[in-house]
Amino acid sequence: MTHNAIGLTKADYRGAPSTLCAGCGHDSIASQIIAAAFELSLPPHTVIRMSGIGCSSKSAAYFLGRSHGFNSLHGRMPAVTTGAHLANHTLRPLAVSGDGDTASIGLGQFIHLLRRNVPVVYIVENNGVYGLTKGQFSATADEGQELKHAGVNHFPPIDVCAEAILAGCGFVARSFAGDAKQVRELIKAAFHFHGAAVIDIISPCVTFNNHDRSTKSYTYGKTHESPLHDISFVPHYEEIAVDYEPGEVRDVQLHDGPVIRLRKLNRDYDPTDRSAALLLLEQARSTNEFVTGLIYLNEHRPTLAETLGIGNTPIAALSENRLRPSREAFAAVMAELLGER
Amino acid sequence: MTHNAIGLTKADYRGAPSTLCAGCGHDSIASQIIAAAFELSLPPHTVIRMSGIGCSSKSAAYFLGRSHGFNSLHGRMPAVTTGAHLANHTLRPLAVSGDGDTASIGLGQFIHLLRRNVPVVYIVENNGVYGLTKGQFSATADEGQELKHAGVNHFPPIDVCAEAILAGCGFVARSFAGDAKQVRELIKAAFHFHGAAVIDIISPCVTFNNHDRSTKSYTYGKTHESPLHDISFVPHYEEIAVDYEPGEVRDVQLHDGPVIRLRKLNRDYDPTDRSAALLLLEQARSTNEFVTGLIYLNEHRPTLAETLGIGNTPIAALSENRLRPSREAFAAVMAELLGER
Amino acid sequence: MQFPQPIVNEFAITAATVNGSGSQTANMVLMRAIFQMGVPVSGKNLFPSNIQGEPTWYTLRVSQAGYIARPAVTPILVAFNPRTANDDLAQLPTDGICLYPADGLWQPQRSDIIPLAIPVRHILDQVGVNQRLRPYATNMVYVGVLAALLGIEETALLTALQQQFRGRPSAIELNLAVIRAAQAWAAAEPSPAHGKYRVHRMHATRGMMLIDGNTAAAIGALTGGVGVVAWYPITPSSSLIEALESYLPRLRPATDGATCAIVQAEDEIAALGIVIGAGWAGARAMTATSGPGISLMTEFAGLGFFAEIPAVIWDVQRVGPSTGLPTRTAQGDLLSVYYLGHGDTRHVILLPGTMEECFSDAQMAFDLAEQLQTPVFVLSDLDLGMNIWMSHPFPYPEQPLQRGKVLSAEDLTRLKTYARFADVDGDGIGYRTLPGNPHPLAATLSRGTGHNERNVYSEHPDDWQRNMARLWRKHETARRLVPRPVIEINPQATIGLIGFGSTAPAISEARDLLAAAGVQTSSMRIRALPFGAEVTEFIARHQYCVVVEQNHDGQLRQLLQLHCPAHATRLGSVAWCDGLPLTAPFVRDQVLNCLEQMRESSLLVGTGT
């Protein structure tokens, strides 16, 4: 199909050409955002692209070019998104953020956004490093992981999914950037979800996540002392692609880096049990695996706009007579202040 | 005993007179900090009092007057404490904070402090409100709770203990300000713990946590439409005291407010299983109970100073010849820069 | 010590009590009652950063001349806090009256004053107040005694109580009973305190109301179309939002869904972030905070400036730097707010000085923010925001909301082309499209990074430079749009006094005192930044100007020196901040000092940097 239900082509959902490194996982995700929005026939102007700062956040420019958007501040996108939702709750925020943006500087805002249940589709493009500032560890880096430029990480990783569940988020999923189908389907499901939806997507940084020793990787085959170790040279990589079935385990060799183990949730996994979901993440943590799929689902919480009793008309579109007191109401308050009643 | 092992009296561990409201839970906690420090025979100058901003944080002035201390910024005490630890890891930080200070503005810093395992005794004086700014909800307030001045809280509470466990904290406990013995024993245990220790203490705000309708309270007996509802009048209350045994459940009537249910952990509870501890908190959450006692224990992580390889002498006490390069090392670097080698 | 003539309607009272005891209610009843009698009043509440048990003072000024600055001397002392009583007593002028509880241990040890011991316990016993409420009811005792001594009318007291305890008859009853009993005791008590100070009915307050600036701002914001409020509690700004929250249902009922969303954020960074997000998406959004919150908002303020997002930020100033004195008043954030944000930033600031201006600026801030597409700051302070002031009732707005340059989908269809930051009108202001605008040309990705006219990321040197030059043009536009200074020219004056905000009453009273001392002055009260042409004109026409302000570094003086370098040496500075509102005699003395210094050294050295 070249036109979707609202008569748009896939090109209508594209953005500016990407300026990310060739092979960057974030570009794979951008493609699936485009595909999902196209397949869902989302009217572009009803989506708002929200992001912070980082390679991942920059990528907001590379999809949905006909959607309004805000590439805001490092770690503070959740607040901006909350404000946009309050002003116009008929728009659906699609947020892209990085692991630094969300789990390092932005952890507090992330959790508080979820507590309020702002109905955002919140994608964490998780590479365990700060890409844009050249490869320092983020707060999701594995404990004991070693990077060429950043040394060894000594601190336990923050599990974005576990934090999301604790914060009351009702849609918590994990995937891998190379798993186009799963990423796309999860994004589509998230758009169907009524509330905040978090998708933590492992998204390899081909340029800086290039360590060859790590607690959970086998050493990268070739040892190659060569000009490659020149920090000013970023070789070209292909995007990684994987395709595996529910219930399966798949080891993925990241570029010039570690192997990660993905375990796709079984079809009969019940995501509605909060304790079980937390336990699942705990177990995966102890076995150094990433479970992928929809980990937790609970659609019972009202969105922030609902909690605050906002009506059909967005506040941004309220007419002057609703944005101002009536003459009578105003006069009544004045009379009371004057002690006349 | 009037003198402890190092020859100090309890008075040597007191601080300035409290300026908190009569009956405030924070004062009960301060008494137990004093008692614990006295009983542990802590040399006052080896402890540093750290706090943020709030009634709870103010209370740092009301104990251990002979210990150095820093009453810092709202929500940012964890960073200051981290710095103090790095400069002098031979000092033991005793931190008091509020639920607003730790779970609202300070959530990110709290979690990142624990990830780094700064060996602080971190007491959260948790009253679910902002006391010092007159009774707005904090991020630990119960969902659906109603306060006279602040209305109804619509957001799920942050569980400080669950967050601490996820963050890798190795000593996580909960208690109630009125349970003098348990509070004191937990503080003493925390001082013995080698690493970050979090004690979340329910500490009633007698002035602002005075709602009489709430999902988990029975209505306060008397209805009394009277000048009491005058916000400028704070009646005098007595501190609440409870004493109950491991395994027991105790309902506590907060002043003019809700009833909370405390469940003291059994003596045979095994706190070393991380998943079990998380599950316990999840269960208590769903039954609207607070489990009290030592919830999680794991002493295997190195402290931050250890991770960074700091030696016996604190950095603040290093002599000039260790704080400066040797002439030889300096010359070697210059030679290299000059291209001489 | 018998006085032939009572002093009528021109005196002041200080009530020294303990906070959390309910004394603030007693003071309000007293103030309202005198106001009810048509006599101008003003009150300054000096309270601790604490909830219960610490010293607090309330100064009530009664002035038929209409002076409302904090009085330098208060001849009546209510010494109801034994902890501070000696210090308080030391402040009392000779012949002053000192009321104190007869049952306490403290007694005034001065022979040149008039002591009056009040049998508080006895009076409360009489009324039968229960034990629990006694600390509270104690305060109503001094209200009753003062009512007797000053001759406050029964009807005025009753009205005051009714206003204070709106719809809570049992509260009115209890308080009234205490007041009456105390009044009766005092009336029967022979004392030279009788008849020394009196309140006589006037008509100077007719048609006026008592209100605090935070409430005025809240009503103004609701009148000005606020749609999203995000905030984080901090004294002395919290009551602004709390007033907004409480007036919202009455002024803007949610008949068809809420008309304003209020969110308590997790901190001030998030609060301004939410406001910026909401402003971007088309709502009128605001926050209110104080110094520490302003500091935390720095990064978002810079984003708002550079991404050109409307936002309104109230800074109800308290004493800083740092956490400082949370419950004391200051004007110390002017410079830091003006330059808030790294890089070349400068913000639009409104400076209200009256209740009426708190109300009108709250509306105008939204108009300016949307017209200029930028954050607009309103600098109030604790004195304006939390103290009670007399005010004229607020006018219902007659102008429609000014929502600035926004293009609809139809506009875009007509225009066929769109560039967010094209300076089509030469005023530095581009046209916005709001999120949700379905036109294919409408969407852009807003950003704090460098961008070209079409809001597309650009590192091109010219794009950057042109954009900054345009932002400066916009600043010049702001200069024309903001409120003009309030100028009073005295044709004989060669001296000008300049100030802003809550110091206005002290400055204006000081001008009378200076005139009495033979120094004629004109005055200019700055209402906004950036300054307009009138500011330079005023300074140019006076030989010397003295800038009076409540901070240490003379911040307004610094900004004025920058604005008028040619007159920089003729701008003197009276900068004083100790947390208390300025008094007129202090201002007079300091201005005289400053003038002397300026005359001595025609060549002034800068102290600003």
Next chain:
Amino acid sequence: MQFPQPIVNEFAITAATVNGSGSQTANMVLMRAIFQMGVPVSGKNLFPSNIQGEPTWYTLRVSQAGYIARPAVTPILVAFNPRTANDDLAQLPTDGICLYPADGLWQPQRSDIIPLAIPVRHILDQVGVNQRLRPYATNMVYVGVLAALLGIEETALLTALQQQFRGRPSAIELNLAVIRAAQAWAAAEPSPAHGKYRVHRMHATRGMMLIDGNTAAAIGALTGGVGVVAWYPITPSSSLIEALESYLPRLRPATDGATCAIVQAEDEIAALGIVIGAGWAGARAMTATSGPGISLMTEFAGLGFFAEIPAVIWDVQRVGPSTGLPTRTAQGDLLSVYYLGHGDTRHVILLPGTMEECFSDAQMAFDLAEQLQTPVFVLSDLDLGMNIWMSHPFPYPEQPLQRGKVLSAEDLTRLKTYARFADVDGDGIGYRTLPGNPHPLAATLSRGTGHNERNVYSEHPDDWQRNMARLWRKHETARRLVPRPVIEINPQATIGLIGFGSTAPAISEARDLLAAAGVQTSSMRIRALPFGAEVTEFIARHQYCVVVEQNHDGQLRQLLQLHCPAHATRLGSVAWCDGLPLTAPFVRDQVLNCLEQMRESSLLVGTGT
């Protein structure tokens, strides 16, 4: 187009490439090789905020006269990025040389220049470079060609390669092979490009080194006794900390435990919080950041100022406001850093302008921070911090660390009494006791709230006012302690040029150009804030001064006007920021413009506010 005489050692090259391709390494090899030949060089790297695939330019200036400002014109273009080649070509002056890959689609379309098509693929084939490394090796091709055209010596190239690829022989081998092949091709290629520009051996760089300011600062900090570093990555400051981390083991080996703790914080708020905590506990602590980080540090900066905690904060400035241009240089944070924090704050700022000063200021900042017990800011910028500059080797410090006023337990025993903020010495600076000091008098609770001399919470008006007055005295002490401005007096000059930081080379070259145009100038390079007496004197002795700086609002000019109100109208402003380092001809033209304007209107209007 045949030239009789080659231009020797006075020209410039622009290499236009794609970032992430390794071209930065090629440029460094070229620069090092020329430096090895004893000829003064300077390089400006103009790179995108991106990791791979975007345009980047490197400008290499060769100047036997020792001019190191960014050149206004570069007569040699390496057009290796087809995306920008047309624009790049347009910048090339007539008779300029344009090198470009013969294999690409792009060809220069100008007849007034000298094109030279390089068969890149052919050369790489010759060397046998594998497919994967080709994008990288391509850059070494232009190095080889330029080496041939300019006459760069083989030994110089080899040394340059060795320095660049320290201890990686296979890398040296590969690169050298490519360079040689390209050199051989070029030598054989008949072209008018030959012999037009030549590098001839000199001895002007003997005993000097090439270094960037961030590395110089890192070595300085390690030499200055840094003990705790907390940071959050941000361009262009990250490399300062990364250099510190990499030099730490060599300069301060952890024989008996680490001598410096480095922590990557979760954000800049935490970074400065950690520094403040460490400074309080007695370590020399620092952080490095850029604009957005500075904004986030505002609240802690105010705390540090008011609680009087030593701290060192490097602001390696980039273009702002907001996220701005992360990889471009500016001097736009001067005002916001000076006033950083609400309330009355003003900070001590060091302003290095050379590599030697980056090194020495990194040490002095700690001395000043501990002596003054306050945060000290060092304002560097991207140009200083990330570009490569020639420098003299750094001297090993001969003075002991100045650790300020700290009382030991023994001191307290002797003194018998202690008040943290008593101004015993009249310089505004109290005595600290460090945490861990066991003396019973030693402990206080540090705070950002109002306090008395004993550091006890106080709301007393006098305590506040006195404390602020003392902090001002301390500011006056700082004025005496900070480095003096670098002044060059030309006795014939009536014009003074004033600047700070990285603009020094452009200003100093512009002075020569101005002299050539008949305008004699003196110069003053400001080294710190607050200003000292010399600053006023310099301004006073010149008829006009022009302040040259790289921001939009003329921030240094504003601060100078405040410092010298009597001379405010004689201070002109050349304020320009487009992300590129200033060039000398630009400065000359703007200064002449500015002087003309000043002469025309003796009465200047302010533009600063």
